[in-house]
Amino acid sequence: MGDSSVVRKHKLALPGLDSELPLYLNLTRRDMLRIAGYSSLAAFLAACGVQSNTNTNTGTGGSLAVGSNESDPGPKKGMEAIVNAFASANGGTKVKLNTVDHGTFQDQITNYLQATPDDVFTWFSGHRMRFFANQGLATSIDDVWDSVKSNFTGAFAESVKGDDGHFYGIPRDYYPWCVFYRKSVFAQHSYKIPTNWDDFKALAVQMQKDGLTPISMGDKDGWPAQGTFDIIDLRLNGYQFHVELCAGKQKWTDPRVTAVFKKWAELAKYYQPGLAGTTWQQAADLVVNKKAGMYLLGLFVSDQFKAAGQDALDDLDFFPFPDLGTQYDAEKALDAPIDIWMMSKKSPTLNGDLGQAKAWLKFWAKGSTQGTMFQNAPGLIPTATDADTSSFTPLQKKAAQIISSAKRITQFFDRDSRPDFAGANGMQSFLLTYLQNPNADTTSLQGKMQSFWDSLPPEK
């Protein structure tokens, strides 16, 4: 979730929140002794997904139920605009948009997909998509994919392919994880963009001398640190090892993992104090307010700059994580999570709405549709090849270019690994423990990671 998804998820843990919050907490606040009332939860979700049923198989007109996790103001507005555009382009299809808070959506996805889901729904590519495809909770969309695949690169095709070789998703946006900074701060101190590890550390030292926190980090929500782990592991040990590690095919006790933590420790001393109690937004504000020099996060950090004003947003720039001098530098690998559309299996209306659902997926495969989204959510980049890049800001152009020059793309730790392993009482905790004292010996911590992985039941 190191992504805009997370953005919303994390907003949960923040003051001043949106209205979905109470619903979420009501559920979880329920008396813990009775939490086993699973079926009732499913029934509740079922009640949430009621739609009207119109039987047309022409694909135009009729109705469509759309489940969306785009609950942030910007993307939500974009989604609504697209719903209207789709309705008028598709013979007046009555679209029922069911928007659920991002974090809630994620937590309830299993129940949602088993009860009465919407016809199509927002989700993540990669391991997270394949999990539900393997469970038989998603409908393969090979015919749709065949008609739109020319509009996507091979990397995108790979990201929506299930273990069975069928296609299960339409990529709709993505965004890179890079090192963000303010141009004015770099200009003021004549800092140069570091391209290798030594320059990076030298820059951090210089920033410290200049009274800045060299690197901002806000890991209260647990996932932001996973982005740093990903990139160091990718640079140090390569894509193949990283992916296998996330999938449990490599051991966490491997000396190569130790090396990642050693390397990370060289950076961690430049973080600001109190990072474990700082949200990613508060950490971003340190950069916005020119108290910190650099910040490794997803492009969605631009939301926080936009909130601070257009000046701040215009001043935001970024560079890819520097090379570490290994053979894997050439991969230029990075986290660039892809959001996708999927078609559910158990939607009670899907039979009647199948044509509309396919039309919706095809509609989203167009650059013009994705462009509408992206005008409202500048932290997201369209995936379609024919997207109009002339409207991109320099920031977005640069992001698209960095991603296209990457030979390997990963989805982010918690999308590439098991959710139970990556979650709050898992890797998030382990990395927070590590960050308390990065210079300590990590042998026992790595042992804990491995034994935790080993204790998990098979992910069927």
Place this chain on the structure above:
Amino acid sequence: MANRITPAPTRYPGGAGASVAPRRRRFSLLTSRDKVLLVLMVGLPLTLDLLLIWGPTLASIFLSFTNWNGVGAITAGNWVGLKNYTTMFTGYLFFWPALKHNVLWLAFFTLVSTPIGMFFAVLLDREMRGTRFYQGVFFMPVVLSLVVVGFIWELQYAPNDGFINNFFGLVQNHRIVDWLGDPNINLWAIVVAASWRHVGYIMVLYLAGLKSVDLALREAAKVDGASEAQTFFRIVLPVMAPINVIIVVITAIESLRAFDIAYIVNRGKNGLELLSTLITNNSISEANLVGFGSAIAVVLLVISLVPIVLYLSRVMRTVQ
């Protein structure tokens, strides 16, 4: 927690062993209208109780012996026997810390928050000037849900822009205390936040109890020359015995079901693990470890039974 407990006494008359026979005889004297009413008034709560409380409880116990991930049907292949429990007690890194945190929470509530609440109640009971105002002030947090309390205190505790670090000049001196991020202190930070609410709750309960103490008792004590302290400890406190038990039980239950603030702060990790957050993170999340989460829930159930049984036995004694 009131709604959890109240249905139980309604069940009691039907199930009590010794008293069944005489009551049966009385039933036969009832008119059919009475019988319908009785069936409605006893049967309905009983059905709801079985359906909404005992059903899920038993289901949870059953699930705790499986490795069900929340998808599809539960098959024989899901049966793992006691594996969840052995994993929890021996291998699971977060169980013992969580249990310890619950116990520390309970200790703090019992030794600090509840006595403060009782102390406030005693003070306010003395009809001092502005007593209504103070009552309002202390009671106000009780009106807020713990989620809101969590939000409020997060703002106070934030490392760089929080009130506390700035007020005490810790930010300016570069000696930031990470109240919510440092696993050595964050539990205490949220227990204080929870106490902010708990104190008011206890105060109101206790104040109500104090008001019901017969004034004549106090006057008699005064006439006999008892000091204020003697009057309170020798006369008022014993008279308040039923309330005291309820206060103790409420404190225990509040500590065991502690959840909201820890979850709001960081979903119960990094020093804020509680049994309740473990259950949620394992079962009601993307993690899908429903069976394992259920096993933790069963442990919490067993622990919770102690104060619940205590409470019920007290309630029933007063009813009789």
